[in-house]
Amino acid sequence: MSSAPHLFDEMPKPTPAPMPVDLSKYSKRVLLKTILDRGDGGLGLVDQRVVVGGWVKSSREMRKDHPPAGGDAKEATGGKDVKCVEVFQSRIPFLRTIIKVFGGNTAHTKEKLESVLPKPATPSISVLQISDGSSIISFQIMVDSSIAPPSQLMPIGTCILAEGVLQKPSLQGKHAIELKAEKLLHIGIVDQDNYPLSKKSLPLARLRDCTHFRPRTTTVASVMKVRNGLNQASHTFFQNHGFIHVEVPIITATNTEGFSDIFQVSTSKSFAKEQKKEVSMDDTENISLETVKLSIVEKSKKVEELKRSDSNKEALAAAVQDLHKTNLLAAELEARSKSKSKSKSKTESIKTGDGFFSNQAFLTTSGSLHLESCASALGNVYAFGPRFQADKSESRKYLAEKWMIETEMAFSELEDAMNCAEDFLKSVSNWVSENCYENLYFLSKRVDKTILDRLNSLASTVFEKITYTTAVEVLSKVTDKTFETKIHWGVALTEEHESYLVDEFYKKPVIIYDHPKDLKPFNVRLNDDGKTVAAFDVIIPKVGALIRGSQKEERLNHLTKRIKELGLKKDQYEWYLDLRKQGTVKHSGFNATFDVMVLFATGLNDVRDAVPFPRHNGKIHN
């Protein structure tokens, strides 16, 4: 092809027809990200005819008697201008390479969504910024008032499906591309007075009242995408390391009776039978009422302490049950001292079953025991699903329904589980930094500017590993600060203690292991010292405890002894003890509260903002 190059060079080139835009696979329109997330912001698609859809994020009206092109957009419009962050967002693709220079300018413009005007007498153009959820960037559509009245299109939240031609933006500087609508295939109107998102600058706390709408805000949509990314990242980590995903049961019979905080499951037909607690009162003869009352004070203190620490459900359950029994004992002794008559009933019967299940059924608080049975066959397993607690706690990290990631590994000891937990968090942090960058960047402007740094730092820092005993020593030496809960060996570390260790002392993630046995679940492996167990907590800057793990007790005699000590109902654990009787294996694992991982990655402070439909004490709206 060396012949006559000059000739060809000088020939007028035909304008190349733009490549057709890919349709969304399962709807007859073009996803906005197909246009907006291109390197050129969509510029190469000029003159393409497309159908696009989405919800109006902001809008303004432009009167046609003002010159549309050239000059600044504000001057050009003549109509009312909506200064909103979505307009800023629309610049991102075009300026991706210099994105960082924008800095925090937009951080304080917070969702200033302005809306609608009455229909003007003069012809006008509705300038709409829409989003279809596929891109964080908004897309501009120009709709002539002869096609649809601005009053119908401009309210925030209006849904439109528009056909038209892509063109260079009519208003300089705002967008790389826009659509000149020729036909509206669908309009889903909005009743502004009753649409919660019509209001300007709605704080996250207010958005909790409309969980069915809030993903339409860029902030909540970004959170949900980061959440989706964390989900994918978690599966990727475990699958890449040969773990088998197992669906552990949600409805379970294995639960500690003493718990005051579990949900019971029944069919609505049989929602009637009162449940009676088993009350066993042996050895009550030789105890004085005074001794018992003193003991109640002590035991109440312990329960409160455990409740604050949020670390050990079984220990709490045992303490609650213990207190309950002691209270009953006191009541009985008191009654006896009054009536001088012997108490009649020693043990009341338990009412079980509800007609559907023939024994009592609960919503699971943890899939860990069931996972152990799978690990004792398949090796490495993990579960990802909802878990439940009926505590009326007011913690920013607590929900009645939460999603957990749980894992269990056969032939594995405490150190292995700690290493796996650290690798897991690093892998997930890396993954979301890489794959959810745009959403994280947006959240760093809107919610917490440190999130990207924190994710990167977590991924590259070697976690500090210290024993509980070391942690107590460090905290005991603190002089410049007074902790609400005084520290001494045996006390459960509170959020305040943990925060001091990671945020102020070590200044990095800390794994605290070898806790006093009374602070950890019944099935954690007893260490040789006889007083600590092979459990660990991973404490992360800003969010606190994110992962709790342990090596499980594989020795039958130790496990049965512990079940007895804690007053758990052995017959509920027969199947679990079987695992120790038949081919027992050393194994360890951990659980991560997925919702708290979302807090960490997004910088949010309250878990109610981090889950799609939070469930907590009070009225459920949907």
Next chain:
Amino acid sequence: MSSAPHLFDEMPKPTPAPMPVDLSKYSKRVLLKTILDRGDGGLGLVDQRVVVGGWVKSSREMRKDHPPAGGDAKEATGGKDVKCVEVFQSRIPFLRTIIKVFGGNTAHTKEKLESVLPKPATPSISVLQISDGSSIISFQIMVDSSIAPPSQLMPIGTCILAEGVLQKPSLQGKHAIELKAEKLLHIGIVDQDNYPLSKKSLPLARLRDCTHFRPRTTTVASVMKVRNGLNQASHTFFQNHGFIHVEVPIITATNTEGFSDIFQVSTSKSFAKEQKKEVSMDDTENISLETVKLSIVEKSKKVEELKRSDSNKEALAAAVQDLHKTNLLAAELEARSKSKSKSKSKTESIKTGDGFFSNQAFLTTSGSLHLESCASALGNVYAFGPRFQADKSESRKYLAEKWMIETEMAFSELEDAMNCAEDFLKSVSNWVSENCYENLYFLSKRVDKTILDRLNSLASTVFEKITYTTAVEVLSKVTDKTFETKIHWGVALTEEHESYLVDEFYKKPVIIYDHPKDLKPFNVRLNDDGKTVAAFDVIIPKVGALIRGSQKEERLNHLTKRIKELGLKKDQYEWYLDLRKQGTVKHSGFNATFDVMVLFATGLNDVRDAVPFPRHNGKIHN
């Protein structure tokens, strides 16, 4: 490097040291698949020192006074021989390329697991086949009786962690490699009399009584790995197509009162208050008792029909409620005719809340409504989680707790959802065929020899798409077969009808769409004919309905009309109706019962064998 090549060629080559075997990342041993799944079956690792662990799948004892090497294994041992499928399995890696020639020979040897002998007087070697869950193939370990007595090691299910050296097999022809144990780091003994898997050829139905042990059988382990594969394949499909994963709530307030089959959630403390049904009895004055009694007969028939069809929970709920009201009406009329007095109460109050939630809380039967709210913001979304029904049905496909995949797409219509459902099933079938081949191959020998063909055929066949009306026409013309439920337009298709269409008539997957509106949920979009709705079912050979989907009703007036017609409680749906009032969008989606997908892929017949811990009517064991 062309100098003196001959010299180098003639020099004696040092035996290359075998490459070290990778340790399992989170335990200090070598995963068996690292050895067994190599192309050479592990042969290249001879002389390596390794630690391996696992559970004994079969065993035999070999007396040392017989020559160990050469000749047939059976002759060589002199001890008792266990002919079991795991021995066959052990040949697979070595003979992978000619695997198909083995054909069905092993299909009828079913888990003949033999066990233990008393300790012999003479020195002997325990020959153990172990599995650690990482590979479908067993691994052979030789343990001299001086290290541990055979009586302790040989019971099926014994867990061992052994250190030793890899060597060529002492017994010709059985394995590519074996371990000569030098040290046992752990033995988890088995009490044979109480270990359910000690028994030979345990059928799957019997294994349901020991869900905590059954993944130790190769069959159940394979099922769980295919299940894991389907999970991964599903996430992969949706993520590749830009769907956002959303965790829809398990505890919900949105449920149809008329349902007889939902679970109620309460805290155990408040498990007391009887719930009273709302009974509204208007227009009772002018109806005769006889008319009402006739109507009860009709309505009972309809309920039974809907129950059999398993297709439409809302229609069933409406029918049940309708019947319930009619019964109440009859009772009232009867009472009135006796006492001649007017009924006092028109409407009784509902008892709501349980102290934790201030209104009634249920376990969700479907995440579809909540997904719609997310789709109306994010575009394409999907959910993967547990769903609940309290039916006491005896179907092989029914469980009280089941895992579902649900998806919803904005700007999408019926056809889009049908295409997506078809692509989804094809993609998933392809994925598991490629990634779970060994487990599928094993299951094809043990459970159903057609599974690989069925998966491949599903992936390559264009599904037949017919309307409900066409389906009824086809079924009406059938003369060589009598259906239990007589077919006519308006009747719900039963499993028998569906099976005829896919297995005998079309001989491929069939999508049946445009069903009568009374057979489908209240929120399916009404077609222009006013009597059918934009719903579809995907019927697959052998398993029947696997996916149900629809385009949702986006028009407020149609939806409110339908809610009224079916007697649903409008106030429970306020938030859902909001989605139609504020920026409504056309949208469609579908749900797939994940557990039934496992039936399809594994060839199993009963869903209780396809989930790790089945939950159905009766006692829950764990």
